[in-house]
Amino acid sequence: MEKLRTVRGVHDLLPNELHKHNIVINAGLEISDKYNYSQIETPIFEFSEVFTKPLGMSSDIVTKENYIFKDRSEDELMLRPEGTSGVVRAFLNAGLVQDVPQRFSYYGPMFRYERPQKGRLRQFKQIGVECLGLSSSMADIEVISLGHDFLNKLDLLDKINLTINTLGDFESRQKYRDALINYLKGYQTKLSKDSIRRLSINPLRILDSKDPDDQKIIKHSPNILDFLNFESKIRFEEICKGLDHLNIKYNIDKNLVRGLDYYCHTAFEFVTNELGTQGTVLAGGRYDGLSKMLGGSDIPGVGWAAGIERLSLMISSEFVKQTDVVLMGQAESFNYLLLPIMKKLIQEGIKSEIIYTGNFSKKFKRANKINASYAIILGEEEINDKIFKFKNLKSGIEELLNLDQIIKKLKN
């Protein structure tokens, strides 16, 4: 029979890889907690409009990459492509608008129908933070600093650079957008197909194009920084000042944008060149327009999301199975006697495994394989005395002990 496969771009996570994911996740949750961000979880699927409304028809995530389906009640649902929309929706539904600021962290799987490659999957995991209800540039600085500390915790900062930019407020962006369209129209025949399509619906997104010909054109495009009104300019200066103050190094890239309509002002990315074209490991920005697009009141927000797979590709840590103690009996019938003993050990917080089958030689091999530190051996002679052979598998030393004595030793 043919083996059943997983769907393209969707992978199993075996212990070794999952171990790395968990290192990334734990580092992220821990540092978020220290910054006073509380963990939140939203559903993996939602009514499509939670994503289509704010992300808009100009976004690839919604037009080309979505996993959309109807359930049995004909409701149109979407597997979430990103976390922010769901978190803001949850915040609005919970009536937390009167109780701002709210700081959230989250992690979990996201789904996008993309061309799978290294660091680009169809089911992948993100960890992210959202700071809601603060329009001050301090919040932008805070979330960038949080991202920076997160990557530092993973010891990755020497391989990752921070790039920032501003998209200005609505007014500045509108002016810039017009200038950009004007400029790009001069190259209409040379732009990639995707970019020509974007020219009318989302021209800023063209700046994000990976097409080499597009990139040549973009290089000399108008600079957003020349179109900022006074307020937006000051705001961007405050961000730079705050990062300088924290000794966080950054480059300014005038072509860094976030492709979605609800973004404004600050945009930032932490990028490595160790992962080829999938180098962006953490990306974020300010999204003051999002809450309103979701039907809520005008609540400013800023946050980021990091790709867990991409970060785990960068860390070197191997999962090694460790076992505190293995239990083995002389005959298979002894396994029954070992069961309550294992239960007792586990209750004491000791990681235990009964090796059920094989002769002693096979059982010791298995103990070695799972890196067991000790073995509790039950032989014919000990069976009536409630006494066990307790063997230190590293030193080879054996003693005859009762269970209480063994637990005491194991807990030391």
Ligand code: ATP
């Ligand atoms: P890219 O330009 O790489 O497509 P993006 O702009 O679509 O990224 P965001 O929506 O900002 O990415 O998501 C934040 C982070 O999530 C990315 O920086 C990346 O690390 C990760 N990510 C995004 N899409 C994928 C994917 N398909 N597979 C794995 N990780 C992803």
Ligand code: MG
């Ligand atoms: Mg993408």
